[in-house]
Each structure stands twice: as C-alpha cells, then as structure tokens.
Amino acid sequence: MSEQHAAASGSRPAVVWFRDDLRVADNPALTAAAGSRMPVVCVYVLDDESPGVRAPGGASRWWLHHSLTALSAALDALGGSLTIRRGPAERVIGDLLAETDAAAVFWNRRYGEAERTVDEAIKTQARDDGREASSFGANLLFEPWTIRTGSGTPFSVYTPFWRACLASPEPRKPLDAPGSIAGAPPLDSLTVTDLGLLPTHPDWSAGLQETWEPGEDAAHEALARFLDEDVAAYKADRDTPGIDATSRLSPRLRWGELSPHQVWHATAAARTRTNAEGAATFLSELGWREFAYHTLFQRPALATENIRSEFDAFPWPRLHPTALRAWQQGRTGIPLVDAGMRELWHTGTMHNRVRMVVASFLIKNLLIDWRLGEQWFWDTLVDADPASNPFNWQWVAGSGADAAPYFRVFNPELQREKFDKHGDYVRRWVPEWQTDAYPEPIVDLAETRRAALAAYDVVKGR
Structure with missing residues (x-):
C-alpha cells in the first residue's frame, strides 16, 4: 500500500505480526492493536532464511498450514484479514511497515537468540523511523528474566525452579x-497454499489428518474435554500409553492456539477436591515447558551443544546408518521402541513415557548421538518446538539441565512390562508382534547397556 493509499484509508495502520501465537484470544499484540483505534494489518511471515532461525520440520509444517487457515478465518470473522508473506523477517516486516506507512507494530515475544536478534533489529529500525514498536509476554507464564535463584542466577534444577514460579505472583x-x-x-x-507447507510427493499426512484438527476452536475444545474427563486421573494414568489419559495439548501450545x-x-477454575492432585501434576508439566524455555533463553545453542560440557568428551562410535534407520522406521525388534516410533510417524506425536524410552534406546543402546534423534523428532513431531525438543533430548542423554543421570538406562522391556503390561499399546502399533514376522532385536540390551556405561566412564574421567 502506497503512502497515498495509506492516507486515503483515513489513518495509518498498526501491524500485528503473528508468529507462534496463532490465536485471537489472549493475544496481547492483537489486543493492543485493536485498542489503538487504528486500522489493523495482521501478517504472518514464513521465515526459512534468517540466520539461526530454525525452519519447521515436515510434520510441523503440516500443522502450520491448517492452523494458519483457521487463524485467517478467525480474523475474517472479526473484520480483519491475514496477510501472508515469505522471506527473512527483518526485511519483510521492514518493507511492510514502509509499504503501509504503519504508525505501530506489535508482536508477542520469542525466546531463541536468533529470533530475539531479528526482533530487536526490527524494533530498533521501526523506532528510528518514528513508529511505535512494542512486544508482549504471551507464550510463557513467567518471563525468563523474572525467575531467579536467591543469588540472582537462573535455575538449573527443575523442582526449585517450579517452586519459585509457584511462589511468584x-x-x-x-x-x-x-x-x-x-x-x-x-x-x-500469498495464500496459505502458496507457502507449500503440505507434503505432496508423496503425501504422507493421512495419519495426521485422522488424528488432529488444528486451530484455536479445536484447541479450546480439547482443553475443555481434558479438564472435564481426564484430569482427575492424570497423575495415575499419564504413564500408561495404552489409554488416552494425557492432555494432547502440546501442539496447541507449541503453535500458540492456546496460551499457557x-x-x-x-485448570484452576476446573480444580475440585477430587481432581486436585491430577490438576497439580498437569500444571507441573506446564512448568516443565517453562523450564525448557527459560533454559533456551540462557543456552541458545540448546539443540546443538551439550549444556554439561563434560559430555563433549563422550566417545560416540562411528554411526551405523542401518541402526539409525531401523530406529526411525520402528523396526528394531524391541516392541515398545517400535510402537513408539510408528505412533510418531503416523500421528506426529508420541506418548511422553515412550518418548523417554525410545530416546534412551537410541542414545544408550545404539550409542547414537542425541542430536540425530533430536533432528528426527524435529522433522516428525507436530509439537516440535525449539525449547522442549532439544531440552528433553538432553535430559535423557544426561547432558542437559537437571538431567537424568547418564547411567540411568531405560530398559524398554521392563518399561513395557510395567506400563503396557497387557500389550494394548504395542499391539496397536506393531500388529505383527509375537508372530514370526516380527524381527529379532537388532542389539542385545544388556550388552549395549554395558558398552554405554563404559563410554560414560570417559566422561567421568574428564
């Protein structure tokens, strides 16, 4: 829009830049723009180009397509529209502000270092040009600089971190x-379709389509259903993968269809005496997400660098691509591992207990670098986000914040016997289990556990 066009519209607009906050309710940036009495330009920029900004993986791109479609419809219903652009955000947003002669630009904060660098550059340029530029806290309960130890440093252990959060306003x-x-x-x-987010050759998304309905309305329905039906038993049932006992809200939070x-x-409003324990446990999982993002804020290379630097000495053996492929495809001969990996491929998600098991198997039985597992999850999870995904992989690897000790090796057979004792979960995803068609294990669990602990001795020696 030219300056002449802007003048003809009656007043200079406010730009709302959507990112990981694809909702119209509890969106402080949108609320600020709507309250400004200026015309509102809503924009989404697909930025696969800015240095250090991690492009979404395949499953996430599928979710993004459908969530953007839902957001566009919601904005239309409010009297607005969604403008879609593509390219490095600093240039695209700068051009849009000039094109519209915008008086203001609003967005909700991101917490990765590369994203913050982009945002700060845009904010500085906008203010230098005489525009208002404001960012808001929308996607975390507590901003990372507000939760500190008594000595003023970031927390490195979850339990005191969450205790401090609960003691805050x-x-x-x-x-x-x-x-x-x-x-x-x-x-x-552009249209949402123009972004090319959906898989085509081949289209592998049938399982995602049958499992999920992205969008803000569906997110609120999922939250209400969980609080009405499942939260009371959440603490008791959340580790059992064969029953539908978890909230399944993680992709809703990752894409900001729901805010924390x-x-x-x-959850507080739905809390009763009979579900109080389940509600508290559920909120502690929200706290774990907070802890991951606070860690990302302090450790921006979370996806590539060990938090505990002594793990830089870990002697990863030469990669065996065949073993990695067997793990990715759910063909390891270890039933719980194979079930989890097939669930992931079909649905774009995996039960949290099983995520820990398959990660431990990759790292400690196959002796494959955790970063390769993190990259596979990044591409195949609909809820892969830049904080929780690498944070959880480092937790299992023993190299992260408040990590599980490396010598804690999840035995996938014992885990199956404990959490899927009737085999409901494994049989759903591995129907050939317990038949001649099911392969023998690709590794010996006891032998590879010993090899992993021997490798860990190198780390201890450093």
Missing part, C-alpha cells in the same frame, strides 16, 4: 478476543 488472567478489529485495505498476499495463561486459569 499468579500469572495474569487471559485476555478476551477483541470484539472486532478495524480492517485495513487489502494488501498483496488460558491453560493455567482454566
């Missing part, structure tokens, strides 16, 4: 969606 109440927004004149825009403030306060 309660997270703010979620904001209602604007009743309407003043739409700006239409701009040149909405989850926190909805």
